[in-house]
Amino acid sequence: MNGRRRMIAAAGIFLLGSLIVSGVPEARVQETPPASVKPAAATAPGQETPAAPRPARERMAVYVLLAWVWLSIAVLFGLLRLRVREADRVFRMGFDRAAEKAPKGPGY
Amino acid sequence: MNVLRAWIEERLGLRAVALFLEKKEVPRHKHTFLYYTGSSILLFLAIQTVTGVLLAFYYQPTLAGANASIVRIMTEMPLGWLVRSVHSWSATFMIAIVFVHLLGIAFTKAYRKPREATWVTGILLLGASLAFGFTGYLLPWDELSLAATKVGTDLPKALPVVGAWLTLVMRAGEDVTGDTLSRFFIFHVSVLPLAVLAFLAVHLFLVQRHGMSVPLEEERKGVKGPVLPFWPNFAFREAGVWLVLLGLLMTIAVLAAPGIGPQADLMAPAPEGIKPEWYFLFMFQMLKLFPARVLGLNGELVAVLIMMAGMAALLLLPFIDNRPFERKGKVITALAWTGLAYAIGMSIWSLL
Amino acid sequence: MKLPYSLFSRRTFLNSLIGGWLAALGSAFISPLVKYIVPPTREPDQVSVPLADIKDMAPHTVKGFAWGNKPGLLKKAEGGSFIAFVGVCTHLDCNVSFVTEQRRFFCACHEGWYDENGLNIAGPPPAPLRRLAVSVEGDALIIKKQA
Numbered sequence: 001m002n003g004r005r006r007m008i009a010a011a012g013i014f015l016l017g018s019l020i021v022s023g024v025p026e027a028r029v030q031e032t033p034p035a036s037v038k039p040a041a042a043t044a045p046g047q048e049t050p051a052a053p054r055p056a057r058e059r060m061a062v063y064v065l066l067a068w069v070w071l072s073i074a075v076l077f078g079l080l081r082l083r084v085r086e087a088d089r090v091f092r093m094g095f096d097r098a099a100e101k102a103p104k105g106p107g108y
Numbered sequence: 109m110n111v112l113r114a115w116i117e118e119r120l121g122l123r124a125v126a127l128f129l130e131k132k133e134v135p136r137h138k139h140t141f142l143y144y145t146g147s148s149i150l151l152f153l154a155i156q157t158v159t160g161v162l163l164a165f166y167y168q169p170t171l172a173g174a175n176a177s178i179v180r181i182m183t184e185m186p187l188g189w190l191v192r193s194v195h196s197w198s199a200t201f202m203i204a205i206v207f208v209h210l211l212g213i214a215f216t217k218a219y220r221k222p223r224e225a226t227w228v229t230g231i232l233l234l235g236a237s238l239a240f241g242f243t244g245y246l247l248p249w250d251e252l253s254l255a256a257t258k259v260g261t262d263l264p265k266a267l268p269v270v271g272a273w274l275t276l277v278m279r280a281g282e283d284v285t286g287d288t289l290s291r292f293f294i295f296h297v298s299v300l301p302l303a304v305l306a307f308l309a310v311h312l313f314l315v316q317r318h319g320m321s322v323p324l325e326e327e328r329k330g331v332k333g334p335v336l337p338f339w340p341n342f343a344f345r346e347a348g349v350w351l352v353l354l355g356l357l358m359t360i361a362v363l364a365a366p367g368i369g370p371q372a373d374l375m376a377p378a379p380e381g382i383k384p385e386w387y388f389l390f391m392f393q394m395l396k397l398f399p400a401r402v403l404g405l406n407g408e409l410v411a412v413l414i415m416m417a418g419m420a421a422l423l424l425l426p427f428i429d430n431r432p433f434e435r436k437g438k439v440i441t442a443l444a445w446t447g448l449a450y451a452i453g454m455s456i457w458s459l460l
Numbered sequence: 461m462k463l464p465y466s467l468f469s470r471r472t473f474l475n476s477l478i479g480g481w482l483a484a485l486g487s488a489f490i491s492p493l494v495k496y497i498v499p500p501t502r503e504p505d506q507v508s509v510p511l512a513d514i515k516d517m518a519p520h521t522v523k524g525f526a527w528g529n530k531p532g533l534l535k536k537a538e539g540g541s542f543i544a545f546v547g548v549c550t551h552l553d554c555n556v557s558f559v560t561e562q563r564r565f566f567c568a569c570h571e572g573w574y575d576e577n578g579l580n581i582a583g584p585p586p587a588p589l590r591r592l593a594v595s596v597e598g599d600a601l602i603i604k605k606q607a
Contacts, residue, residue, distance in 0.1 A: 008473065008474075008477070011477070012477060062190070062362055063362075065362075065488055065492075066358060066359060066362055068485075068488055069354075069355055069358050069359075069485065069488055069489075070355055070359075072481055072484060072485040072488065073351045073352065073354075073355045073485070075481055076351055076478065076481055076482060076485065077348055077351060077352075079474065079477060079478045079481070080344055080347060080348050080351075080478075081348075082474065083340065083344050083478075084340075084341065084344045084345055084348075087337075087340045087341040087344060088341060091336070091337060091341060158493070159493075162493060162496055162497070165497070166499070184499070184500065185496055185499055185500075186492075186495040186496055186498075186499075186500065187492040187495055187496050188496055190492050190496075191492065191493065191496050354489070358489075
């Protein structure tokens with residue numbers, strides 16, 4: 001297996017791995033909200049209700065989500081760049097327009 | 109898969125759309141990046157619609173329930189604070205990009221013939237976007253939004269003849285009450301979305317019909333400049349821009365989620381430090397600075413008339429600037445730059 | 461075991477990678493929204509009814525109390541003890557009533573009947589009325605979810 005394939009395989013495993021791993025704190029969040037969010041409801045009048053996620057676990061889950069979002073954007077950006085470079089190359093070579101100019105064989 | 113595609117094609121005949129997209133070209137020049145602004149607005153509009161519907165699941169547009177329902181969304185609903193934060197920040201992003209889009213088109217004079225109608229529908233869309241922001245701002249029904257709405261709906265009163273009537277219509281009565289809230293809510297979730305859809309349909313059709321406009325230098329060259337095919341070259345680049353915008357939106361929504369103030373009290377005095385959303389700041393500052401009487405007329409009336417004149421000039425710009433690249437056009441460009449500097453300066457001043 | 465040829469092209473692999481990762485990113489955006497759509501359950505952990513309100517109840521009578529958003533039914537039994545039910549029919553969620561003369565619970569929607577212990581005896585209800593645990597603490601009756 002040459003270096004390129006190894007890189008792609010590693011990227012694929014990383015994708016699946018981080019997808020699974022990020023699901024774990026998300027799942028844990030579902031159990032905590034009812035217990036830990038209730039005390040927040042009683043705010044004194046005249047006070048502003050802030051909007052930060054209070055339970056510590058939910059906060060961690062949200063930061064993990066954010067990190068996952070940026071990581072995915074970086075990866076997708078790289079893959080998108082491959083596609084854009086290819087599209088530009090194809091355009092410059094005139095592949096798509098060549099079909100119109102191709103000489104037609106006998107019988108056409 | 110191909111069987112499915114053939115089935116759909118036989119009935120819907122979408123091949124025409126696909127062919128059009130294949131042929132569509134995007135000109136390449138130093139201002140090509142401006143072409144990304146239009147679709148970015150669409151992205152944020154879509155996000156607004158989705159998050160807006162979700163918020164409307166739990167929001168109660170009544171005097172008693174509005175503030176409490178938003179507090180409930182933020183504290184009890186799972187990730188409700190995030191949905192609200194995304195809705196709030198996406199509104200800011202969308203209007204910011206609307207302004208960039210407007211400025212890009214105005215300064216490259218893309219509104220010149222034959223794109224006047226595109227410009228007019230665009231200004232109508234701008235008006236609808238600002239109306240979205242204005243009506244949405246009242247919905248949390250906290251002290252700040254009540255005060256801002258009172259001021260905003262008071263403005264038409266300065267106009268002669270129709271002013272008082274307009275304010276009555278906007279407020280659903282003499283004062284800002286629960287009826288005002290209902291009226292603003294229905295505008296925000298029903299009337300304005302329908303209006304935007306209608307304007308957008310015409311705007312997008314016109315854009316596709318006329319194609320992308322090029323800056324004057326390119327047009328003057330006479331020959332067709334370098335282009336990018338829309339699909340897939342430009343579209344994939346656009347996808348990249350969208351990804352970054354989404355990432356920025358998520359980050360700022362998480363790190364700077366807005367809170368909500370205490371419920372508005374209709375009898376209480378105005379709180380200190382009231383201000384409207386950032387896109388109205390320059391008008392807010394102008395009203396603050398205008399003297400009570402100008403040339404024997406009511407100061408506020410003069411200010412409102414100047415603002416209305418500005419809006420009319422903006423709407424009819426392609427018809428006013430009918431010779432965009434001659435002296436008249438250059439004068440108008442200079443005026444536009446002054447206007448922009450004024451708006452930015454006033455906005456910053458209002459924050460000091 | 462090494463294959464003589466690849467099962468899919470490099471292009472297909474990259475396409476799947478893009479698609480898959482895009483789906484994963486999409487799910488990162490969609491999952492908060494999906495969570496948001498389902499509000500947390502709103503049944504209370506416990507409800508307390510002051511003894512003063514119920515000491516005058518005759519045996520085999522029923523008094524209502526609020527169990528979150530649902531009606532709760534408190535029934536005084538023969539010896540002075542109490543049983544508590546969630547007054548929601550197990551068929552299709554209509555609220556049930558207590559017919560004192562017959563000492564039975566009746567659901568008007570589809571004519572379901574429950575006996576005085578909540579057991580479903582006639583009509584469509586598939587299961588008995590849900591029971592809640594009752595205990596006395598100080599000067600109030602504490603009604604909790606049954607463990």
